[in-house]
Amino acid sequence: MAEYTSILVERNQRVGIVTLNRPKELNALNFQLVSELADALEEFDRDEAIGCIILTGAGEKAFAAGADIKEMADKSPVDMMLGGFDSWARIRKIHKPLIAAVNGYALGGGCELAMHCDLIIATENARFGQPEILIGVIPGAGGTQRLARTLGKYRTMEIVLTGSPISAKELESLGLVNHVVPQGELLNEALKLAHKIASQAPIATRLAKESVLAAFETSLEEGLAIELKNFFLLFSTEDMREGMRAFIEKRQANFQGK
Ligand code: CO8
Secondary structure (H helix, E strand, C coil): CCCCCCEEEEEECCEEEEEECCHHHCCCECHHHHHHHHHHHHHHHHCCCCCEEEEEECCCCEEECCECHHHHCCCCHHHHHHCCCHHHHHHHCCCCCEEEEECCEEECHHHHHHHHCCEEEEECCCEEECHHHHHCCCCCCCHHHHHHHHHCHHHHHHHHHHCCCEEHHHHHHHCCCCEEECHHHHHHHHHHHHHHHHCCCHHHHHHHHHHHHHCCCCCHHHHHHHHHHHHHHHHHCHHHHHHHHHHHCCCCCCCCCC
16 A cells, blocks of 8 residues: 555455545645545555445544635636646546545535545534535535436535535435434444445446446436446356355355456
């Protein structure tokens, strides 16, 4: 593993854990942190021993309170353009399932980062929001698009136009948060889910993620074709034979990622 200054990286069996680690700044996302995050996620993505990745924030107050306002305040459009938005594109391309374990504030870029993940678990006190409007800008890492695709136009407009925070509980009822858990249980619950996902057949997991994400990019007809091709493709894997054989023989499948 590379040396990082703004994140912590650890492993728990087949689960990789990345912790945003600027707790004094509420894990504000400066360019260095987002670039390190993309590096760490890609490293786990290449690692066959890892089947699922958890992303969380250091400290009890925040997952991430947004882009680093102090870093951005004097920047020009070109500074911003050259500053490292490629890192976000790299995070979008991670093949393995990402679970956001949201402990506290997930605001602005922090909310957008959680929405880059495939599942979101949050503590009871977690607060999500896109408060960019309060500082004279708008979301820039997908907030308007991902919220609208999940919550629809009207709730998204209110969140983006008022900047008001929204609770994890409400987002759970709206389908943007998978589970709300007590504060002390967050990592345990995220690990339980991650271990379950990491124990499945890796190629099926990768193609399942790819197929679900296709729903956000394509027409229904194209999405159905992508799903069906991926389904057919899995009949070329040893894990498919093993999974079906194990079912018939009434035993646990032993997947090898082949
Ligand atoms: N950037 C930089 N520093 C921050 C940020 C931030 N986003 N959030 C908090 N901090 C710092 C504070 O300045 C403070 O530092 P110091 O002790 O040196 O004064 C420290 O963290 C603790 O914060 P507070 O004292 O403010 O803590 P409170 O408990 O009083 O308040 C809040 C917590 C409500 C979360 C408050 O800190 C807050 O409103 N933060 C800003 C939230 C925000 O506006 N986020 C959106 C930023 S813009 C954005 O994300 C655009 C995304 C574009 C794409 C992504 C590009 C990377």
